[in-house]
Amino acid sequence: MSQKRERIRNFCIIAHIDHGKSTLADRFLQRAKMVSDRDFHNQMLDSMDIEQERGITIKSQAVTIDYEANNGIIYHLNLIDTPGHVDFSYEVSRAISSCEGAVLLIDASQGVEAQTLSNMYLAVEHNLEIIPGVNKMDLPSADIERVKEQVEKDLGLDPDLIFPLSAKTGQGVDELLEGIVEWIPPPLGENNNPLSALIFDSHYDAYRGVVVHIRIFEGQIKEGDNLRFMYSNSEYKVEEAGQFRLKLHRTGNLEAGEVGYIIAGIKNISDIRVGDTITQVNNPAKEPLPGFRDVKPVVFSSIYPVDTNQYEELHTAIEKLKLNDASLVYEKDASAALGFGFRCGFLGLLHLEVVQERIEREFGLNIVLTSPSVRYRVTPSRGDVYFLDNPLNYPDPGSINSVEEPYIQATIITPSDYLGNIMNLCTIKRGIQTDLVYLDETRIEIKYDMPLAEVLFDFYDKLKSVSRGYASFDYEVRDMKQTDLVKMDILVNGESVDALSQLVFRDNAQQRGRSIVKKLKKEIPRQQFKIPLQAAIGGTVVARETISALRKDVTAKCYGGDITRKKKLLEKQKEGLKRM
16 A cells, blocks of 8 residues: 555544534644634534534535644545534435544433434444544533443444543544544555546536535546546546645645545536546446435425516526535426416425525525425326326326325434323324334434424424423435325415415314414404405315404494484495495
């Protein structure tokens, strides 16, 4: 093995949401003196405003750190900071597959949680060397002994390997860096072999086009090389190659084992698929690297501009967002109530919220989103099976043989005190329990098969409420199961409003309809006539509220005198209302 490759360490940081991944990455950057104290700010690798404000990582980021170990040798540490949220789990899996090791962070006060487990299983599947780090040791509620026990029992890792640290204060970070150098193996691969490189991410630069983030397993890339992307079968010529050093640092070539970027004049980010394999045109690899799959959206919603004149601006905004976010899927849509808009597909509810906030902030547009729905598989009486995600396209119930909806496997880790409440919540949400394991005396892991549509509406909030914030939740989409689906229309003053239509499970229709008409009653201003609000399935009304009329007191000016004067004024008002 070459001396250069001997000194490379490729690793990622994986953890449950809010266990301190980005803060630890900040400390690594400061230790390597890659950023001066004057230029430093928290969450250095989180570049979007929303990431900074919410304290979450949405896009995985890579950076190369030069670290001088205690033995005096300078090592090149390629760190990939991953998102913690379940919506972006495919990005996490691609980041993991481009590393030899992972730092698994665990919160010293919270312990092992649902995504800690699922991320660790991902790392084990890819044969990564796992270094457990217990973060937030500076908190008064930190309980290192309890966490050590959990690491040994739940994760099956050696508790003596644990690195206690505080990413906030910097305590224990030097020891962890030494541990990374010592325990994570250097990358394999030879420069002379045919090129085989994995795309683990990409971003769009307004001046240069798409910047492709790659990890090279075999061979090398030089500027001027002709490359082929094996999945899309497209060919490009490398204009620039280099490493990530907070900014792009041009080196001219990348060798086996290195993590870096290439720019090849690619105009559209949709041409690049995360997980694809890059090889040379004249000396190609025999087969692509394993694990590639198309990222499929699971949540669908329509976006309309509040001002219909801003349709073109919304179109431009979504196109520009698509340049930075290849997982966003959209097509044109129209509604009788809201005009022209776009039907968009998202990876999950957090992804939907992020896109909504970015459109409103970065492009200054006011937008309306329809109720999120999932994609159903419809088997008609005649014709081929097709997928349906828009309530407006729901066919006549008589023409349908069956409808199937996507199911997820939900994993919940909770203290045993809240088990009853959580089981009750999951049963209400049509969950079927498949597993229950006591992790230790106080914590339980439960697994449920649940319809994805039930998780979209307030499930996460309710789970946090019934468990006082202690339960953690993780899910993966599994298969399709048959369901009794109906289309529920909302009628305002007898007129159906298409943008408010929803596809719902029949038994939940009445409850969902009631909550919608109650909310609408608060939102719609009163008029001088009654407005009935109804939720209906076909011709059957399942819920109703009435917005009472604004009445002018016409008898206010009538003081004293005969009762017939009052009656005469009221009759006159009645005639006027009838005409109206």
